[in-house]
Amino acid sequence: MLALSRGGRYTLDNIAPACGSCNASKCNDEVTGWLRRKRLDERAFLLRHLEIKAALALRFPAEPDAEPEASSSPST
Numbered sequence: 001m002l003a004l005s006r007g008g009r010y011t012l013d014n015i016a017p018a019c020g021s022c023n024a025s026k027c028n029d030e031v032t033g034w035l036r037r038k039r040l041d042e043r044a045f046l047l048r049h050l051e052i053k054a055a056l057a058l059r060f061p062a063e064p065d066a067e068p069e070a071s072s073s074p075s076t
Contacts, residue, residue, distance in 0.1 A: 003028035012053050016045075 001016055002008030005028040016031045026034040035042045 001031045003030070012056055016049060017052060 001014050004010060004014075008014045018026065025038070029037070031045070032042055035045055
């Protein structure tokens with residue numbers, strides 16, 4: 001996960017839900033580095049992040065592409 005201020009994308013894979021206090025403490029550090037600095041359980045966080053990501057993906061499914069990509073081979 002890369003902070004938005006460091007070029008991270010605003011996607012479910014890159015967003016870490018956090019309360020205001022934790023988010024301010026994290027600043028623009030990477031989540032794993034912040035967890036280690038605060039001596040928090042990195043494994044528990046990552047497992048919970050996967051659970052939340054899966055729940056959100058079910059609730060907000062990705063929209064399929066409107067049209068399939070055109071073939072690059074010429075028609076004869």
